Amino acid sequence: xxxxxxxxxxxxxxxxxxxxxxxxxxxxxxxxxxxxxxxxxxxxxxxxxxxxxxxxxxxxxxxxxxxxxxxxxxxxxxxxxxxxxxxxxxxxxxxxxxxxxxxxxxxxxxxxxxxxxxxxxxxxxxxxxxxxxxxxxxxxxxxxxxxxxxxxxxxxxxxxxxxxxxxxxxxxxxxxxxxxxxxxxxxxxxxxxxxxxxxxxxxxxxxxxxxxxxxxxxxxxxxxxxxxxxxxxxxxxxxxxxxxxxxxxxxxxxxxxxxxxxxxxxxxxxxxxxxxxxxxxxxxxxxxxxxxxxxxxxxxxxxxxxxxxx
Amino acid sequence: xxxxxxxxxxxxxxxxxxxxxxxxxxxxxxxxxxxxxxxxxxxxxxxxxxxxxxxxxxxxxxxxxxxxxxxxxxxxxxxxxxxxxxxxxxxxxxxxxxxxxxxxxxxxxxxxxxxxxxxxxxxxxxxxxxxxxxxxxxxxxxxxxxxxxxxxxxxxxxxxxxxxxxxxxxxxxxxxxxxxxxxxxxxxxxxxxxxxxxxxxxxxxxxxxxxxxxxxxxxxxxxxxxxxxxxxxxxxxxxxxxxxxxxxxxxxxxxxxxxxxxxxxxxxxxxxxxxxxxxxxxxxxxxxxxxxxxxxxxxxxxxxxxxxxxxxxxxxxxxxxxxxxxxxxxxxxxxxxxxxxxxxxxxxxxxxxxxxxxxxxxxxxxxxx
Ligand SMILES: Nc1ncnc2c1ncn2[C@@H]1O[C@H](COP(=O)(O)OP(=O)(O)OP(=O)(O)O)[C@@H](O)[C@H]1O
Ligand SMILES: [Mg+2]
Numbered sequence: 001x002x003x004x005x006x007x008x009x010x011x012x013x014x015x016x017x018x019x020x021x022x023x024x025x026x027x028x029x030x031x032x033x034x035x036x037x038x039x040x041x042x043x044x045x046x047x048x049x050x051x052x053x054x055x056x057x058x059x060x061x062x063x064x065x066x067x068x069x070x071x072x073x074x075x076x077x078x079x080x081x082x083x084x085x086x087x088x089x090x091x092x093x094x095x096x097x098x099x100x101x102x103x104x105x106x107x108x109x110x111x112x113x114x115x116x117x118x119x120x121x122x123x124x125x126x127x128x129x130x131x132x133x134x135x136x137x138x139x140x141x142x143x144x145x146x147x148x149x150x151x152x153x154x155x156x157x158x159x160x161x162x163x164x165x166x167x168x169x170x171x172x173x174x175x176x177x178x179x180x181x182x183x184x185x186x187x188x189x190x191x192x193x194x195x196x197x198x199x200x201x202x203x204x205x206x207x208x209x210x211x212x213x214x215x216x217x218x219x220x221x222x223x224x225x226x227x228x229x230x231x232x233x234x235x236x237x238x239x240x241x242x243x244x245x246x247x248x249x250x251x252x253x254x255x256x257x258x259x260x261x262x263x264x265x266x267x268x269x270x271x272x273x274x275x276x277x278x279x280x281x282x283x284x285x286x287x288x289x290x291x292x293x294x295x296x297x298x299x300x301x302x303x304x305x306x307x308x309x310x
Numbered sequence: 311x312x313x314x315x316x317x318x319x320x321x322x323x324x325x326x327x328x329x330x331x332x333x334x335x336x337x338x339x340x341x342x343x344x345x346x347x348x349x350x351x352x353x354x355x356x357x358x359x360x361x362x363x364x365x366x367x368x369x370x371x372x373x374x375x376x377x378x379x380x381x382x383x384x385x386x387x388x389x390x391x392x393x394x395x396x397x398x399x400x401x402x403x404x405x406x407x408x409x410x411x412x413x414x415x416x417x418x419x420x421x422x423x424x425x426x427x428x429x430x431x432x433x434x435x436x437x438x439x440x441x442x443x444x445x446x447x448x449x450x451x452x453x454x455x456x457x458x459x460x461x462x463x464x465x466x467x468x469x470x471x472x473x474x475x476x477x478x479x480x481x482x483x484x485x486x487x488x489x490x491x492x493x494x495x496x497x498x499x500x501x502x503x504x505x506x507x508x509x510x511x512x513x514x515x516x517x518x519x520x521x522x523x524x525x526x527x528x529x530x531x532x533x534x535x536x537x538x539x540x541x542x543x544x545x546x547x548x549x550x551x552x553x554x555x556x557x558x559x560x561x562x563x564x565x566x567x568x569x570x571x572x573x574x575x576x577x578x579x580x581x582x583x584x585x586x587x588x589x590x591x592x593x594x595x596x597x598x599x600x601x602x603x604x605x606x607x608x609x610x611x612x613x614x615x616x617x618x619x620x621x622x623x624x625x626x627x628x629x630x631x632x633x634x635x636x637x638x639x640x641x642x643x644x645x646x647x648x649x650x651x652x653x654x655x656x657x658x659x660x661x662x663x664x665x666x667x668x669x670x671x672x673x674x675x676x677x678x679x
Contacts, residue, residue, distance in 0.1 A: 199395035202362050203456075207409035208383040217408070221399035 044285070051278035059274055068275040069283075078280065081258040084170055085287065088259070089238035091171070095178040096234055097227070100185025105215065107186070108193045118190070121183035129180065133247025136176045137163065140248070166256035169249050173241070173257060176248060181237060185230050192223035225302075228295065235291045239284060260284050311373075313338045313496035314359065314464055319368035321354055328354050330520040331368070336464075336496050336513075343507035344500045346517030347543070352500040353392075355517075356468050359498060361385050372463055383412075385464075388457035392469040394449045396441035402452050403437040406459050413460075427458045430489075447478045454486075458493070465497040471506065483509060504544050508532070516540045534669070538676040541595050541669060547633060550601075550643040552594040553673070556584055565594055568639045569619075580614035580665045587679050588672065595669035598633070601645035603653070604662035614666030622653045636661065 014022075054064045072078050107117055124132065139145035140163040147160040162172035196219050204214045220227075242261035245251060251258045260280060267277035314336040321329040329351045336342045344352045357363040359370055361382035370377050377385050388409075397405050403424065410420045428434045431451045441449055450470060457465060470486075471479045487510055490497060501507055507514045508528045515525040516539075524536035535541035541549045554565040557576065563584035565577045577594075604617040623642065624635040632652035634645050636659065645661070653659045670679040 197393065197395065199391045199393045200397060202357075202360075202382075203389070203391060203395040204397070204408070205362065205382045206360060206387065206389050207456075208412035209408070210412075213412060217400075218397050222397075224399070 047278045047281055051275060051282050053275055055274040055278070057272035057274070064275075068279040072276050072279045072283070077255050077258055078260075078263055080255055081260045081263045082283065084257060085239065085241075085260050088170060088174060088177070088241060089235060091174045092177045092181070092238050093231055093234045095174060096181040096185050097230055099178055099182035100230070101189050103182065103186040104189035104193055107190055118187065121186050123183065124180045125184045127180070129243035130247045132176060132180050133244045136172075136179075137248045140172055163249050164253055166253045169253060169257045173245055173248055177238070177241070177244060180244075181234060185234065188226055188230050189223070192226040193219060196222050228298070232291060232295045236288060239288050239291075260287075311338055312336060313340070313373060314342075314498065315369070315371040316355075316359070317369040317371075319355070319358065319370060320366045321351070321358060321363065322366045328520050329358075329366075332517075332520075332522055334515055334522060334525060336498060339494045339496055341490050341497045341499065341510055341512045343511035343514045344498065344517060345502060345504055345507040345514060345543070348502060350517045351520045352502070352517055353468055356389075356466050356498065356500050359464070360387055360389050360466055386462050387464045387466055388460045388462040389466040390453045390457050390468065390470045392472055394441070394453040394470075394473075396449060396452060396456070398441050401438055401440055402433065402444070402455075405441070405452060406437075406456050409456065409460050423459050427455050430458065430492075431455050446474055447482065450474060450482060454489070458489075463496065465495050467497065467499040469501055470499075472501070472503070479506075486510060504546065508544070514544075516543060518543070533667070534678065535595075536678055538593065538595070538671050541671070541678075545597055547598045547644045547646065549595045549597050549669075550641075551671070552596065552638065552641060552643065554592055554594045556587055556590045556592060565592070567594065570637070570639050575618050577616045577618070577663060577665055580668070583670050583679050587670065589674070591673050592679060593671040593673050595671055596643075596663060597667065598644045598646035600664040600667045601643070602647065602662045602664070603651045604660040608662070612664060612666065614664050614668075615662050616665055618661045618663055620659055620661050622655055622657045622659055625652065625655050627652070634659075 049061070049063075050059050051068055052063055052065060053060055054062045054067075103121055107114055111117065140160075142148070142160065142164065145160075147158060150158040150160065162168045162175075200218060200222070201214060204218045209217065239260075241259050242265070245257055245259050245262060249257045251262050260283065264277050264280045264284065267273040267280060312335045314334070316332055316334040319329055319332040319334075320327065332355060334342070334355075344355060346352055354363060358365055359372075361377065361380060365378045372385055372387070396402075397408065400408065406424055406427065407420055410423065415423075424437075428437060431454060433448065433451050433455055436444060436448055436452065441452070444452065450473075453470065467486075471482050474482060483506055490510070499507075499510060511528055513526060514528050514531050516523045516531065518539050524531055524540045526536075531540060532544055535544060535549075538551065542551070552567055554567045554577075556579075557564050557566045559576050559578055563579040563582070565579055566574050567577065569575055604615070608615065618638075620636040620638050620643070622634050622636050626633040626635075627649060630649075632647045632649050634647055634653050635642050636645060636653075637643075647653065671677065672679055
């Protein structure tokens, strides 16, 4: 198509009208492009520089190398926070995807009142993390929540105190996070399941495959790209976990559920350790990059491969 | 013995009755084609035979077994879809093995069957590719391969060639015919292309608005269409329908048709159909190839030949033959001519009508008389 058009266009030379038409998208996009550039790259660069300076209460620009990073990693609280991030991300992402997929598959069986179920499961996403965290913290608190309720039913020895146990508090956040996000995963999976060509499923039925085999071998592999997309979105939700942990446990008990984002906030605005805070922020960025860079590369690779196959 | 029997089969989607009492049967090894215009229920019927749609009422038997509520996988059928429905994430090889794996066929047997079918369809070179990397024709072959690796009682095809370009379609049609000769499996083949049905099938079921209009051998359907729908649907260009009146000419039965300016023409009837007609008004059905330039010498060999004047309004040469549209009173009739004796535009042709091949229809019931 293009190769057909080009010679004549080249012969006549683009008129000012065509040039203008070509320039319009750039002109329209320019402000947001500039803003993105400044907010993302300039501020990231600035943070990176600050993380290598001796800033404390206020930013200063005296370069002192990697010392803030060394201080950061020498701190137990930071180590716990970073460790928590990985544990939380793994359980939260896998959990939300598993629950979301299960819900999607169940709803995909053409259940009655499908729209209602979809809305119910999607609803938590409309609630902010802070609200979710606050409500769930009431549920978790022994003398107001689930424990009180079950005891009032007669099981007077029942204990349910996830958030007050330093080994389990993290999982309380995981569970809450899964509650909040599995509807989102479900919506995407359901859209994926619905986009699968019905004939393929019929062909598999005739081929003698049972329901489980049809999902495992035919349907789910077809929507593999959706798995990846859901995973990436959930992972970056996970890495930014801040409000949920604050509202639910406020990093406690003790420092058991500290997350990097909480720690950054603390260092920067409570303790006046701006250099170390910036270093911690850069570490979060690194964790995000570990996820997003391979994903972007994969997307580019796939697009190129598809382009080749026509 | 019949491999497939469908008896008084009905299907409703909600209040809409899509199939209205279908009767059909396929003898062992037979190739049955289902033809009909879009939306007449062909795919629905096929899906019901496959078990992909539930039966509202009636019976489907495969062999002797009543299969109304048997799951698709237990019906011993294989199906080729219009969209091919290849598993997009699997290679051609995996696509073809999937069914056998599901049925727990022993490994060595799987490999042997795969090799045999791949050789039969000449797709050995494609086995490692994914469907996305195949051309339409190759996908079509793979879809057939996936059906052939099984040894089912019944093959079902749902418009397998409709996504191919014209040339490839003709080639694949020939191949399917050869394949059927070689494999000899009972086949039900859905198509809306009447040429495909004519060339492939040993019997054709012509469907319209959810019922079978006629179920017979191709040539009989062509020569003796049961009603005006079948007559008009089978054959291209379509049969000409000319309102006429039964009369007598010299003591023999004849037809009178209206020409322009109140003139009439009388055509001697060859057959004794006149005795079966219930009213004087009939509709004469004559196929384009039974119109020709009137040749008094040929008349001796073709006793049914009568002549008629008609102005030529349009000429469409297609190479092998020339289609001409002529005026007959208020009607346009289409004739099919040898290019050597084709009329030219504006010519007033003396038309020979081969009444030996004419069909008469009852205008009220639209059935063949
Ligand atoms: N799931 C459904 N719900 C309601 N109506 C349906 C459904 N499936 C098919 N129909 C209707 O049944 C009729 C027959 O459909 P079918 O697909 O069998 O037609 P077809 O003969 O295969 O046509 P085509 O040549 O276009 O494929 C159509 O009028 C269609 O609208
Ligand atoms: Mg169809």
